[in-house]
Amino acid sequence: MRDIPRLPTTPGFWRSPLRGPGFTSVLGLALLVGIAVLFVTGLISYAAYNPDLAPVNDKTPDKGLLGFYLFAWPTHPHWLYRLTQGVHVTLGITLIPVLLAKLWSVVPRLFELPPVRSLTHALERVSLLLLVGGGLFEFATGVLNVQLDYLFPGSFYRLHFYGAWVFIAAFVAHAVLKLPTALRNVRRMRQGGEEAGEQGGLVAVRPDPPSVSRRGALWFVGGGSLLLFATTVGRSFDGPLRRTALLAPHGGAEPGTGPNGFQINKTAAYAGIRPAETGEETWHLVVTGRSGTVRYSRPQLLQLALHSAALPIACVEGWSTSDQTWSGVRLRDLAALVGHGDDAPDVFVESLQRHGAFRHAALRANQVADPRSLLALFVNGEELSPDHGYPARIIVPAAPGVLNTKWVARLTFGRV
Secondary structure, three states, rough: OOOOOOOOOHHOOOOOOOOHHHHHHHHHHHHHHHHHHHHHHHHHHHHHHOOOOOOHHOOOOOOHHOOOOOOOOOOOOOHHHHHHHHHHHHHHOOOHHHHHHHHHHHHHHHOOOOOOOOHHHHHHHHHHHHHHHHHHHHHHHHHHHHHHHHOOOOOOHHHHHHHHHHHHHHHHHHHHHHHHHHHHHHHHHHOOOHOOOOOOOOOOOOOOOOOHHHHHHHHHHHHHHHHHOOOHHHHHOOOHHHOOOOOOOOOOOOOOOOOOOOOOOOOOOHHOHHHHHHHHOOOEEOOOOOOEEEEEEEHHOOOOEEEEEEEEEEOOOEEEEEEEEEEEHHHHHHHHHHHOOOOOOOEEEEEEOOOOOOOOEOOOHHHOOOOOOOOEEOOOOOEEEEEHHOOOOEEEOOOOOOOOOOOOOEEEOOOO
């Protein structure tokens, strides 16, 4: 009977025959592409909030130079945020098995002795710590935000944003150093000569008998990712495919039937909306602009020119609705009623909402000017339900769902 080492710092402790440079390199190359897409779509998602427009939109006000790339978010195409955030969340969930397998494959290196052999080695260990810790942190906070409406202490936006920059810095440094080696290892693996490759301490000194090949293990990881993809991606599409999104937030069947039967993220009860303040006799919309302030009851708004637009609701959590037909007063028409005839300005939107984030939001002038941007009063031919924002809500093409403010009480044009 062979003497089995008991300490993970002993090379013989790690017995799995699956570990090897080729196995690790294939997973690393998959993460290289996937994480690059995740990072770009994450930055795009942050830009979609127009955080440099107004403090109410900016959840990372101390970002400094990290906001160098921000740009005015467009309204065309109307499904833009639905696409970019759907890709971000679905891909993030899909990559979880790949990330875990990659970390498992290199865990022996975390126990190498001596822990520091030189200054260069020390810097490499620190970068590896940031890479592993940052990766786990980003995926964990992302999944918790998607599935459980976030449980971490502190602001999800700040933690996820800064964590992403720390992680990507370590990731880029690691990729630059390891990409040539990874490509060589993959070529050797395809040629059947992995053991002669650059092992880097990954191949077990005394491996146990294999129960599955390395290729089989890669297929297993890929199958796990494919399963997560198949049970998540449907929430970004229309039709029967939506019912397959069993692991997506708000996946499965629609929560109701009829014109208002599509998904919501925040109920009137949760937001603290009182029925007495949304009644036809009590609710008024206050509109302020260059020429002063006017007040409209809902019946008075119905006397104005009404327009319709087919637009989805797309949420930062990755779910979205199909296009719904909204009807109401154009935002640019409301701006014209208070003195902004030819130059639709930015607008500050205030809600009756008492609980939760984004009780106030700001929209850019290009969003106000778009003819599809509405103060919606109806959806799919029926009055808005309380949970969908009755008596009036904002609907803007390509904007994140939280900027489509519900239970609107005041619009201030020219002030953000």
